[in-house]
Amino acid sequence: MTDKSGEHRPEMSRSLAAGVRRRALVGVPGGLAALPILGAMPTPGFAQGAGSATGRTDGAVRVGGRRRLGTLEVSSIGLGVQNMSRTYQTTIPSRPEMINIIRTAFERGVTFFDAAEAYGPHEVERILGEGAAPFRNQVVIASKFGWNIDLQSGERRPGLNSRPEHIRAAVEGMLRRLRTDRIDLLYQHRVDPQVPIEDVAGVVKDLRAEGKVLHWGLCEMGPNTLRRAHAEMPVSAVQNEYSMLWRGPEEVVIPLCEELGIGFVPWSPLGVGFLTGSIDAQTSFADGDIREAETRFSRENLPNNLALVALLKRWGERKQATPGQVALAWLLAQKPWIVPIPGTTQMPHMVENIGAAALTLTEAEVAELNRSVTEIQIRGARLPDAVLAFSNVEAPPKGGR
Template sequence: MDRRSILKTAGLALAGSALLPFSTFASEMANDDLDQKDNLLLPASGKRRLGSSLEVSSIGIGVQNMSRTYQTTIPLRSEMHNIIHKAFDNGVTFFDAAEAYGSLEVERILGEGIASFRNKVVVATKFGWDIDPETGRWQGGLNSRPDHIKKAVEGMLKRLHTDRIDLLYQHRVDPQIPIEDVVGTIQDLMKEGKVLNYGLSEPGPQTVRRAHAIHPVAAIQNEYSLLWRGPEETIIPLCEELGIGFVPWSPLGVGFLTGAIDANTRYAQGDIRGGESRFSADNIKNNLALVDVIKEWSIRKQATPAQISLAWLLAKKSFIVPIPGTTQMAHMKENAGANAVKFTVAELQEFNKEADAVKIFGERLPAGILAMSGVEAAEKKK
């Protein structure tokens, strides 16, 4: 079944509730996970915090593919604007972009889309690749030199039609540049009011500690989902220790966890999923057992596989804020509806046991890209 068919199979009693705005469902979570009184996991609240003060909707939206989808088609720009508007109407106040997406073009789409409510949302974007900030031409590799960061931010502000970036990530740690120099540059931009908070994407843990010691890190963004749980080992505990928010990118496993990919799926040239060995012919047949578990629970909970997958993330920690991306209106509303899906403690234990029993085979990214994750920055010379 495709994603829409699964919606119908589940019956979706949620139709009148789960797709309501976030604010309908809850106030701030009092504790991390449990409501001891009725043995229920608290519903995902309408707002969560990244770091000490950055308040965002508990589910954001990634706009990466709004200039080009995984299938390499070019979406209709006006429809992307419409999805951005409707996401805001559905309570989404956290929008994630990067200069590398497009490149540069996704920031333009987002800036156009949020223009009428810019001051009511949180905008995140990323620097770190060696991209010409004027032309968008890739010049090869990484570049977090202080002068380049400042030029990149100036371009971002213009494309986003804004005077500040709410959350600025280093997209990948540059092993040639001390993180102290990077954070110092960001502090300069903060003094100018151009950046309000900063984060790191796919960083090495020691780099996180070094950065946080200079100026608090608001958020770390890593791939994390039922399909890839690597951050549970080091990064999520580190976030909890230091009071850093955690933002999972690809929380739906690049569509896999929704049931949109199966053993017969073939990928367009340029679709990154075609280069991920977890989706190879040999591995995907085994990995689909995880999707079977999710589908069974989607029927049991009268939700969709996407909603189950996002609700699981929300139940893990109160500082986790997933950013599912989409170029389809129905999927955006469906993802926002995950905010209403609740597990009892017993249900979550049962679900985890079933999901843990599925061993995932294959790597999450092509080798060249994977090598840029978990990297530590150069040491600062004394």
């Protein structure tokens, strides 16, 4: 059975859990933590990445290994907290449970947590700040500026705002909400077409000199803007949508990151839940769910695109893993400096996601899986046109250069 909410996922592989359904694990003490670790020894596809998924003998699933985003070291899989104030289905999660998930993720080896002022707006940073407070100095916290968010009320206004004075004030608000004295990784959430990237880099450079920002990055930017930004101050990470469902960054952005020595952080690495098998041909979305407006999930395109889910299920049976774990392991195998940040509001899903770091793929398996994924032509756009308009934007030249 498929849960139409998009949050629950299909049953585990029979060879892994002998008919235990994912839904039965939600809310059960131990849940997926009681299941065996997946995979064997690391392979070349996990260079600098996965390692063992355990560091203890109690059987609890842990994320294994570390990766580098530029010079910044993080766990090989992070945790995106975007939906912890409101899910795709527009429900409000339990705040104590969100804090519990953040703290359990840390206990199981996650050291990379991703937020933004626009998530909530503001509320997700407050949740992460409270959740990470006991171990703040042992983790990497990322947040983002760039949307036109009122600094006091959190009201989201039209357009973008990366004016230097706004960035500085936005960071001060982040520090308060996150209960910290510095942002480990500060991204420009979208490129402001009215502000030269050199001006943005300049204020971030000043904030770094003050110790309030340690590393910086860009999201969904145009490639020339990335080059200019990196020339002003080395960029540690780029964050773009990237998964088996959307492979656009492979054309320009990922090769550019490799050239410049920049890490890559895929957002929506599970295709907004699609790659977990939680969406089928009969799925309908709640009003306000962004997936309702994405044509890749329309009645016309969804049946075609489900071929990708079928592929993941076959590989899940083959590797004794869930479809979502195969999708995350595939990302990890593409480059040793790719760090996915799957988000969830369900404890068993978080545990399942970090277990993907132990799922090893040989070079031959990666090549085979890549061929199969390439053969499936995804139909429909990844985002509504009004949202896509903010991606791949180039910043204006500095001083007419």
